[in-house]
Amino acid sequence: MANSKVGLFFGSFNPIHIGHLIIANYMANYTFLDEVWFVVSPQNPFKDKKSLGNMYDRLEMVNLAIDGADNLRASDIEFSLPQPSYTIDTLTHLSEKYPTKEFLLIMGEDNLMGLTKWKNADILLRDYKIIVYPRPGYDAGEMRNHPAISMTDTPVMELSSTFLRNAIKEGKSVKFYTPDPVIDFIDKKGLYS
Template identity: 45%
Template sequence: MVLLLATSLAASEAAARRVGLLFGSFNPVHVGHLILAEYFATRTDLAEVWLVVSPHNPFKQADDLLPATQRLQLVQLAIAGNPRLRAEDAEFSLPRPSYTSTTLDALRQRHPDLEFVLLMGADNLADLPRWREAVRLVAETDIYVYPRPGTALPDLSALPRVRVVAAPLLDISATFIRESLRAGHSIRYLVPDAVALHIQQNGYWMS
């Protein structure tokens, strides 16, 4: 019994050291992001999920981005009170544009007691060969992949560290939310109330 208990505790401690990283511009953060983060934090072996705010995604234009600190604040408002979710600004002090391999190196150096798992959509997995240091990334890191509407999964036989997780399919985009704001339409239920209020108070994307 003592041995079984010790084994159980050791397994629990190992699981507690696994943290999922959900990268994004979060421009703005919306309920799709939050549902995914909560799903991974509560229905997998991850102890927490960190929403990593990217100052500049190398595959996206930067001209429509709210400043990074303001997007981080929106994420903090969105997840307030949830101990298993965290807004992470690790990329703010790193060279730009932001590369996942660089960010992972920095986080591993800062948190040697944690094991990081990448969380990404099927569309990002398909683009993975284009990422900087993609070969090292897939060799060193577990990757949990969630479905994306209209995107088929590539052949995973050469990617033993990739695990497909049946998270909910949500076809919500930050682009749609920004366009709605510019058109004067409601974004209720697309973002948390605290995020909607902060956006309205500051006039983000309304002109």
């Protein structure tokens, strides 16, 4: 039996919103991937630690958001890996842990532009495939034609977690921007306010 293909969608998901869900759903159902895992980052090396919501809360919000979707799952794999987590280390770890799965990387075209600066980018591009969703205003140029890269027509919306956090802080409604169970969780725990 062929290895199942798993797309890894890394992010802080602080909080998760429908932009993330649309990308994951498209990748899981409209491409050659069998499933998509949301890899919740405990701490992005490029982000200020203080601005991140509790990682268990962020993981729980992802689980609430994808409840009932059988080809989407949340992964806390990076919670137990050395900090800060680098994508190549996580990929290597997962490939060893799940030898029957083939892991691919999902990323936005904006990240693709800076990929060559990543830790072990050459190994990443040699050993793994990368599936890219478009981002308005970004063009990865030559990188688009790299043999490891697959461009997609994923529908994209300009919605950010920062927008949601600010709206919540200002007491504005975020209905429809993230699933209702996530909103209830945020309300109950008093997150971002």
